Amino acid sequence: MDIRLASLGFGNVGRALVKMLDEKAAELERLHHLTFIFSGALTRTSGGWISTRGVTPGELAAGEWPGGSLPVGVERFEGDSRAFAAGCPAEIVLELTPLNPRSGQPAIDHIRAAFAAGRHVVTANKGPIAYAYPELRALAGEHGVSLRFESAVLDGTPIFNMVESSLPVTTISGFRGLLNSTSNYIRSRMAIGDALESATQDAQRLGIAEADPTLDLEGWDAAVKATILANVLMSADLRPADIERSGVSSEAMLAKEQALPPGHTLKQVVVCCRSEEDGAVRASVHLQALPESDLLAHLSGMETGLTLHTDTMGNLTIIEGKGGPGQTAFGLLSDLVWIAREFF
Amino acid sequence: MDIRLASLGFGNVGRALVKMLDEKAAELERLHHLTFIFSGALTRTSGGWISTRGVTPGELAAGEWPGGSLPVGVERFEGDSRAFAAGCPAEIVLELTPLNPRSGQPAIDHIRAAFAAGRHVVTANKGPIAYAYPELRALAGEHGVSLRFESAVLDGTPIFNMVESSLPVTTISGFRGLLNSTSNYIRSRMAIGDALESATQDAQRLGIAEADPTLDLEGWDAAVKATILANVLMSADLRPADIERSGVSSEAMLAKEQALPPGHTLKQVVVCCRSEEDGAVRASVHLQALPESDLLAHLSGMETGLTLHTDTMGNLTIIEGKGGPGQTAFGLLSDLVWIAREFF
Numbered sequence: 001m002d003i004r005l006a007s008l009g010f011g012n013v014g015r016a017l018v019k020m021l022d023e024k025a026a027e028l029e030r031l032h033h034l035t036f037i038f039s040g041a042l043t044r045t046s047g048g049w050i051s052t053r054g055v056t057p058g059e060l061a062a063g064e065w066p067g068g069s070l071p072v073g074v075e076r077f078e079g080d081s082r083a084f085a086a087g088c089p090a091e092i093v094l095e096l097t098p099l100n101p102r103s104g105q106p107a108i109d110h111i112r113a114a115f116a117a118g119r120h121v122v123t124a125n126k127g128p129i130a131y132a133y134p135e136l137r138a139l140a141g142e143h144g145v146s147l148r149f150e151s152a153v154l155d156g157t158p159i160f161n162m163v164e165s166s167l168p169v170t171t172i173s174g175f176r177g178l179l180n181s182t183s184n185y186i187r188s189r190m191a192i193g194d195a196l197e198s199a200t201q202d203a204q205r206l207g208i209a210e211a212d213p214t215l216d217l218e219g220w221d222a223a224v225k226a227t228i229l230a231n232v233l234m235s236a237d238l239r240p241a242d243i244e245r246s247g248v249s250s251e252a253m254l255a256k257e258q259a260l261p262p263g264h265t266l267k268q269v270v271v272c273c274r275s276e277e278d279g280a281v282r283a284s285v286h287l288q289a290l291p292e293s294d295l296l297a298h299l300s301g302m303e304t305g306l307t308l309h310t311d312t313m314g315n316l317t318i319i320e321g322k323g324g325p326g327q328t329a330f331g332l333l334s335d336l337v338w339i340a341r342e343f344f
Numbered sequence: 345m346d347i348r349l350a351s352l353g354f355g356n357v358g359r360a361l362v363k364m365l366d367e368k369a370a371e372l373e374r375l376h377h378l379t380f381i382f383s384g385a386l387t388r389t390s391g392g393w394i395s396t397r398g399v400t401p402g403e404l405a406a407g408e409w410p411g412g413s414l415p416v417g418v419e420r421f422e423g424d425s426r427a428f429a430a431g432c433p434a435e436i437v438l439e440l441t442p443l444n445p446r447s448g449q450p451a452i453d454h455i456r457a458a459f460a461a462g463r464h465v466v467t468a469n470k471g472p473i474a475y476a477y478p479e480l481r482a483l484a485g486e487h488g489v490s491l492r493f494e495s496a497v498l499d500g501t502p503i504f505n506m507v508e509s510s511l512p513v514t515t516i517s518g519f520r521g522l523l524n525s526t527s528n529y530i531r532s533r534m535a536i537g538d539a540l541e542s543a544t545q546d547a548q549r550l551g552i553a554e555a556d557p558t559l560d561l562e563g564w565d566a567a568v569k570a571t572i573l574a575n576v577l578m579s580a581d582l583r584p585a586d587i588e589r590s591g592v593s594s595e596a597m598l599a600k601e602q603a604l605p606p607g608h609t610l611k612q613v614v615v616c617c618r619s620e621e622d623g624a625v626r627a628s629v630h631l632q633a634l635p636e637s638d639l640l641a642h643l644s645g646m647e648t649g650l651t652l653h654t655d656t657m658g659n660l661t662i663i664e665g666k667g668g669p670g671q672t673a674f675g676l677l678s679d680l681v682w683i684a685r686e687f688f
Binding site: 020024027028031032150155156157158161162165166167168169170292293295297298299300303305307312313314315316317318319320321322326327330333334337338 | 639642643647657660677682
């Protein structure tokens with residue numbers, strides 16, 4: 001079974017996905033009878049192309065695009081991104097454009113256009129899920145297609161797919177976690193005496209920090225992820241601005257660092273719960289001094305983790321050892337295989 | 345869709361499953377269009393029964409069996425356990441008899457008999473999976489039925505189902521974990537100065553220890569679980585006796601406790617890896633002094649956890665907050681829903 005992919009955005013994660021699809025091509029064929037080919041890609045800076053024959057992950061990985069010449073035998077695509085989402089001949093559209101943390105656009109429109117053209121969507125972009133999940137889920141249902149987004153939180157760590165496949169009839173009443181690897185990395189460095197500035201620069205060099213690191217440090221990235229988890233896993237209807245963020249500025253961090261009680265560790269902690277009084281779901285991002293008895297205090301370096309509070313299994317915690325473009329790409333691959341199993 | 349269950353064994357876990365199926369009946373119907381009914385059950389001490397009409401989880405939960413009178417309207421079953429597995433009119437056989445840590449029998453025979461009669465099997469019994477997984481998997485394939493066993497390791501914590509559903513084309517090169525909640529509970533109590541004997545007695549009172557607690561403390565339970573993980577997740581062909589166990593006696597534990605380096609915590613740790621030299625999979629259970637930097641050092645009380653070493657996601661860790669019959673029952677329920685989705 002050949003499945004054609006069209007990619008909106010083609011940066012670090014897109015290149016990591018191409019590499020992984022190439023390396024895993026034989027296993028995908030043997031275990032799942034699947035062959036993925038690219039029928040097009042579009043980037044803001046290098047333009048786009050479409051191929052009716054399709055370009056294999058191996059050909060794409062070996063070539064120089066984006067940055068160099070187009071893959072052999074493709075046509076240049078001249079339209080805008082919505083036209084690409086609707087027109088590129090593919091079964092699945094990959095939405096990999098950069099996060100717009102204020103509105104989720106234009107990625108939401110890309111997904112709407114793909115659905116209207118009968119395509120499934122797999123995305124690593126947090127924006128559309130944080131800003132438009134209920135609408136997009138309903139729209140996918142109307143068009144008989146799938147929207148999957150494992151990589152939106154903790155890269156490819158199984159959360160959404162795990163809950164759907166392996167926690168049936170389970171009510172999630174809340175969650176708690178360290179969701180932002182950059183802030184955890186920087187907090188770990190500061191705990192051993194390094195300065196905020198040098199730790200931040202290193203996080204950027206490692207490719208884990210957002211271009212604007214205040215999105216990480218001041219809790220915006222975590223707030224977007226908390227919104228997604230609350231809306232998807234707890235049927236809430238929050239927006240990132242609804243997430244309480246306090247004490248997350250650099251000044252507050254340095255002041256809390258000074259006043260840290262012995263044996264405590266400062267971490268950027270996301271907490272979400274459903275109120276027993278009014279049933280409302282509330283979430284927050286705080287810099288908290290965690291005692292030694294708290295498991296989250298012991299996540300260090302680039303580790304991130306999430307504890308789900310469930311009625312069936314009590315507390316379940318999942319920890320990602322180290323995230324990066326390769327792990328995000330794996331979440332996309334996992335979603336691609338999921339859709340293929342379900343629809344093809 | 346009505347699905348009939350026949351249960352071999354009906355102890356704490358069986359009763360917890362009945363309670364959960366009753367409490368979740370409306371959700372199972374609404375979300376999955378599933379109704380589970382019991383067409384029979386057999387225990388060693390209270391005998392067994394069969395019902396062609398079927399007994400609902402609610403009726404079973406409200407009744408007194410086992411220990412009191414039979415459910416209303418059932419026939420007493422007089423044959424042996426193999427005949428029950430083959431003859432009780434059910435789509436799915438639940439194998440919930442006690443673990444035989446030396447051979448996995450007679451549970452292996454129960455599963456063979458169920459397969460031969462065309463029934464799917466869901467089990468919480470570690471024995472058959474540790475001693476006969478490759479054979480039973482092949483046999484299930486021949487008969488076109490399913491064998492599921494999420495609860496064999498870390499209760500219903502998604503491990504096998506999570507790997508199958510959410511870690512496609514992933515190679516697991518090894519794992520490491522605290523798999524025995526009793527020994528972790530006892531180690532946590534001893535770390536705060538309690539005696540081995542009183543901690544062991546409390547573990548038995550809490551219902552988490554095996555009847556013979558040396559199975560927990562001397563690493564047999566962990567060795568059986570390591571065998572299952574290695575054989576299922578890494579295609580190894582180990583038996584529990586192949587798992588190296590050293591330094592796990594009570595005497596060794598007390599001696600290591602005395603000699604514990606500052607800042608270290610003693611834990612019963614399972615380690616498994618595939619040798620880069622000969623490709624062989626080797627696993628061990630050791631009492632190890634873990635430094636503070638080791639996440640496993642911070643699992644306390646009844647927490648258990650497993651880190652998988654993967655080629656796609658690096659290290660992924662999953663931690664169960666607290667196990668017990670309810671969590672084991674949830675693993676069974678999760679497997680039942682999985683089979684229903686796949687086959688009905």
